[in-house]
Amino acid sequence: MKKHLKFIVAIWLVLVTVSCEDYLKTNSNSSFSDEVTFSNVDFATKAVYNVYDRLTDEYGGWAYMMFWFKCDNDIETCFNANANNHNDIAHYAATPSTMYLSQPWNALYKAIEAANICIDALPKSAIWTDEYAGEAHRLYGEAITLRAYFYSELINLWGDVPFKLEATTSDGEFYLPKTDRDEIYEYLIQDLKEIEDYIPWMSVTQTTERVNRAYVKGLRARLALAYAGYSLRNGTFETRRGRNWEDYYEIALQECKEVLESGKHQLNPDFENVFRTLHGYSMDMTHKEILFEVAFGRLKSGPVGSDIGVYHNDTKYGKANVRVRTPPSYYYTFDRKDIRRNVACILYNYAKTGAYLNKQYPASLQGLGQSKFRREWIVPSMGGDLSASRYTGVNFPLMRYSDIILMFAEAENQVNGPTQAAKEALSLIRERAFPEDQWASKVMNYVDSVSVSKEAFFNAIVDERAFEFGGEFMRKVDLVRWNLLGTKIAQMKDDVRKIITNDPTYRYHSKLQRYLFWKYKEDGETMEILNPDFDLGSAEIDGYTRTAWFPSSSASSINTMNGVLDRVANGYDAAKNNHLAPIHESDINDSNGMLRNDQIP
């Protein structure tokens, strides 16, 4: 028996020794530690890609930043009724319990955290100083740039927000108060300056899907202009510029100038081609007009052409349930000769049934979309089996070279007035927009005529940006910084009401047509409009189909359009300039009393 006892004691001792501290160390093969993630350039790149990925997130990313939150201005509008959801956000009618207010807030901070983790880790990593230092610095710069972009979106949506520059740790402070946006902008603008040299030009990066030197400079200029411009201030509810606004026009000017002078980017001479290229899932590396795009994945993410774009009622090109619209007034503000009009705002949709099967046909007045994005342009086509796919994967442009040019013109005008340089910049944009035979009047004469004063030139910039960027969802931010949001929305509504009633006092009344006369081109699919911007009476014209255009004849159509128009910006009060959104109550709840909704009067 003693023998057994010894045996047991032996087993016991062995097991006890085995089960000491080492036993409790575990690791998952499916995850990396901090050290491993930033131990080499490949992994570190993938960690920075995570920051890029945040741009492709629907709830927090594109759907809100790209269009719902950018809606209800004079070019991009939501025509749907308030429903306690994103419609209300677009209409400036959101309340703290409105749906979809919380997701973008949290997703933007998640993106910022993703960037902060890289920003913290990279300088401490081995690759920061070894042979891959250049690449590591570039990654660091990219994280800084994206972080600045995400903060700028937070400010666009909510004004003053909590500002955090380090990755969150468990012993850090979670509950942060709001930081004045002036302070945030000043920091970010300085921050971008410091990393600028880390980021190569696009001629080196050869991609539009990662940030490059020109984008960093452009973003810096954009933030500087936003700072220098107006916005509604928390607590006081005054609408004012950033505290040292004049200095920041200089910064914007300097940055844009450097990009222009670098000669690294050009305008694509074919305006339409800029957008068609996106739909072919390719990049224009010849002119490099687009500086930065959101890298959506075909069938996996991105609403370009489906949620925004031209309406397709389940055609051979697929389905596009366009969520937001363009008011018809936008169409008529274009010069008749402006090439950009027929890219940015077309008068047709695609139909599914009847005689118009898979063909273009005239849209209704409330049915115009953002026609820089068209499902029919997608190559390879997403019709057939893929016709219902919402995730087109077509990249969304976040900044184009023409923005740099116009920002330059704007900043130059602010700092030095309508100088020759400013005029040249504006001319550059307009030269592409008009056929060469029109340059004398539409470019030279026009530019001269608007260069008579700083104010006139400024107004020309306001208009030119509308022509150039309509449908790219930049208008609301522009109007806010110019403090023109209320004015322009009112102007748009007034225009539309006059259009639908064929009011002769309408400022572009001469362009209105009661009937559209059109026929199919030889391809039997695309439309040729005989009178795109003038009236041809009501008599039938041989060979052309006649369609009643603006519905002056039908009271019910007028009612419908009026009803739709009433919804646009229905929560916006020009006197209050309440362009900011409330913070969702769940985020207020979580803030432990640090956050209050003090940004909306």
Add this chain to the structure above:
Amino acid sequence: MVNLSEGTIKCFLKKNLLKMKLTVLCLLLSFAQLLASKGFSQSQAKLTLNLENARLEEVLLKIEQQSNLYFIYNREVVDVDRKINVSFTNEEIGEVLSVLFDKSGVEYDVRGSHIILKENSAQAAQQARKVSGKVTDTSGISLPGVTVVIKNTTRGTITGVDGSYTLTNVPADAVLAFSFVGMKTQEILVAGKSSIDVILEEETVGIEEVVAIGYGTMHRKDLTGSVASVSGSSLKDIPVSSAGQAITGRLAGVQVTQVDGSPDAEIMIRVRGGGSLTQDNSPLYLVDGFPVDNIDDIAPTDIASIDVLKDASSTAIYGARGANGVILITTTKGNFERKGKVKYNMYYGVKNITKTLDVLNPYEFSLLMFERFGKSVERYLGSFEDIDLYKQIKGTNWQDEVFGRTGTNMYHNLAFSGGSKTSTYNISLTRNDDKAIMLGSVYSRTNLVINTSQKVNDWLTVDMNTRLSDMQIKGAGAAAISSTSYRLMQAVQYRPVNGLSDYVDESLSEGEELYYAENYNPVLMIEDEYKRKKNLKFSFNGGATISPMKNLKYRFEFGIQYGQNRQRIFYGIETPQVQKFGIQPIANKINTHSTLYRMANILTYSKRDFLPGSNLTAMIGEELTYSKTETINSGAKYFPKYIDAASALAMMNLGMADPIATNEYAPVKVSSFFGRLNYDYKGKYLASATVRADGSSLFAPGNQWGYFPSAGLSWRISDENFMASEKRWLDNLKLRVSYGKAGNNRIPIDSWKRTFSTSTYRLSMGGKGEGDQLTTFIKPSGVLANSDLKWETTVTRNIGLDFGLFKQRLNGSVDIYKNTTKDLLISASIPGNTGYSSQWQNIGQTSNKGIEISLDGAIVKTKDFSLSGSFNIGFNKNHIDKLGEAKTWLESSGFIYWVSGEYQINEGGQIGEMYGFETDGMYAVDDFDYADGNYSLKEGVPDGSSVIGVADFGPGSMKLKDQNGDEMITLEDDRVIIGNANPKHTGGFNLEAQYKGFDLSAFFNWVYGNDIFNANKFWGSINSATSKYRNLFNIMNSDNRFMRIDKVTGETVTDPAQLAQMNKDATIWTPQNSMLTLYDWAIEDGSFLRLNTLTLGYSLPKNLLDKYGIGNLRIYASAYNLWTWTRYSGFDPEVNMRRSSPLTPGVDWNGYPRSRSFNIGLNVEF
């Protein structure tokens, strides 16, 4: 050499042994005869006898032969079969007789040449005799294998096949003890009887009961802690598929909630309320010592007993994981030296939905749509003038379509058990097929359990325990419901009619509008959502018990559990899941493999009379567990439109493959050391102490170890001398006191460190040679790490009183406890500006206190009729003592994701407090000033427009109570606590009656005093601007609700007088409302009393069965969920649908409706 087979040897020995014995006997006899022949006088004759192991009769015969004396005796009185050894040489007859009959209870009287043997009246008490009889159970079935022992001796026997036994040489004053596993041991005084028949009763909860206490067992009478038990036999008739369901309401202080009516519904078990805040409060489940995640896959018929350890004195031995109680399940084993037994149990049942919810009929539905959406619905519903046509249309009742079918449930169990002197076995096979009431939902399971043990020699016993469970779940409904597809709600809210689109143009039924508000045809959706879940689990547990010396036992246990979970999911084109992905099918295969190892070494020393009058048991042990999980998820999207599920899943490359996602989780390891000391003095004063040290890999180095001590004392008052006078009625009275700590480590893996994992799903970075492919990136974990995480500790204090009255006719116990949980492991909400939404933290403190009472009584007990009952009730009150920095926060159940903050977590409050507005009727027309078609609120009337939605606000809107009197209703200031999900008490009672072969039992359970957030009703009474074509509950019909249009013309009424006149009888506000915050109207009393199971059985008479060799045959009929008394308006008050956080209990959202079932069953035993 002769080669002999084993059989021959045995035979040879046997034959020769007999021969030798006979030879010896013959020799001895002849020798005796030789000596005796010397001759003597009659009474003075001298005898010489030398006999070994001879029967008394033989001896007497020899004497007669030697002496010419004749014996006269009665065989009934004189045990002539008695074996004796005699050795006399020339002894006088008197001396011989006195030796022969010394202490035998026989006296002798020599009368001439006759010797009369007769009963010695003086010695009768000590007289030894033969006792025989038969042992049966209460139903009259004979019990083989019952141990019959003469008390205080080692002599005894075992009953034979027919239950009969014979014991010879039993002293007349002896006590016979009849014992049998699962039966109450009976002790019977022989008192001179020679025939004793015994009826053994099944053991019920009583003081002699043996209970499992973790790494050992104990007699209930020796417990110092609080342990509730239920035996397998009381579960056998309940027609449910899982063990968890079967114990509902059976145990005091154990609340069992089946989250909904699905056949594979999660069973939520809470022991004494559960201390954790945002933690899983499930108890630790151990099946035959092996830790398992849940007990859903244990067949009720395989269970021998369930023991629930409730206080720290008993749970602390499981230290780490014992804080929420421990549930020990012992599966049926064979018994040593028991004849083999075959048992067969089956039942077959049908079931139906108990209740459907009233929704608007087609006319009311159409009217509502016109009221809310005006002419825009004409396209589908036709013009308003024709609305009366809808009165003629019956419409589709989608609830009938989805849940209306009759389900069936088939259960078979076949078990073999038995054992020899050295081995035991129990083999049990169970098959359960459950076709649920919901369309397409089928659940089936096969269980195989093999338990064997082998006595290798007198110091070593090995045992092996194998379990296999193979579960298959078919259908969308039977699987867990995702929060995004309101599948069950669709059956309520889907439009009852298609209007014109049925007749005019097919394409009208498509398009965004009809899909708006996520309205999907529930039948199409179910048919188009294919789900198969296969869950295969193997578990092997082996053990060896070594007794190297007396009092010392060493046990080694080793177990492996291997689990394989395969999910196959297919979403067809009618499901909401595909809407974003091109309305093309999606298929997914998810395989999860898990492995769990456990090893334990336990050394037990027990010594009786360790000190005079005291007993000691000491145990030390060590245990290691290791578990690892791995998942592989492969999916594809954009399948061709009309592919069927089976083909898609079999040909995944037809679709566009998603990147394969694999995850090997870090192993979870726990290392433990533990010890226990039990000491009792004279069985009256009992003490126990345990200590356990646990190290868990879930915490950061430095915080891994937790130490959990406990102690308990108990005092058997009834054994004290001063209580002797009360013995008549008080059999047992015991006071127990215990105090101890237990821990909790249930947090996700790697919560303490930041990890990065790879992901590939949206981003597509072109350029760098990656083309149109998706880009893989590395992202940090979604939950913020916390390196300071440590064990959560629960301190429990328990005082209990056990009593047995009137000869154990009434047994019961009362327990009072207070549990305090410190350093709560909380998934705390942290502000979004951190980049995370939550972090695991040790925050605050909660406590649960309560009383538990359980009673068990035999009310009537006669030969033919018996009536017994049991009752248990538990009161628990939860309290949040401390909450760290935040002090208070709002928690969202997330039932629909835009509604938030329905629960308030507040220091000083309770978990489960519902938070929202109080309703105050509706706004009357004259609450407003009217001008030019616009209503504006009068001064002094609280303005709820910011909450209700400005666009919908007007006369008839719901009025909310203005709590702070500022005339503005705001989310910040006017919400209060409007409900509490915690019941005041829960319990159950059981009545069992038996008359001859019939048995009848009824089991009731109840929950009292809790509130339920009826989210179905909430959502079904709001008609927001996004609710186009969504149907509402009938409470909102046009007779009840405030109408804003004229029922006849369909025109909107703005005139105040007309509006007021039209709505003078309105009882409920208009559903036109965008408000999506909780209000008290949606909170309902969830109290209920349920007749859970009613069973009527009949056992066929034994004499009839004997002919066919059947031991026992019982047929029964039972009804499950027969009746529920409740005021709750939803499907069923036993519901808890939002469980991702325990902070939001009692939400009724999309629960699978519970069914009522009727079953017939059969128990046979051979």
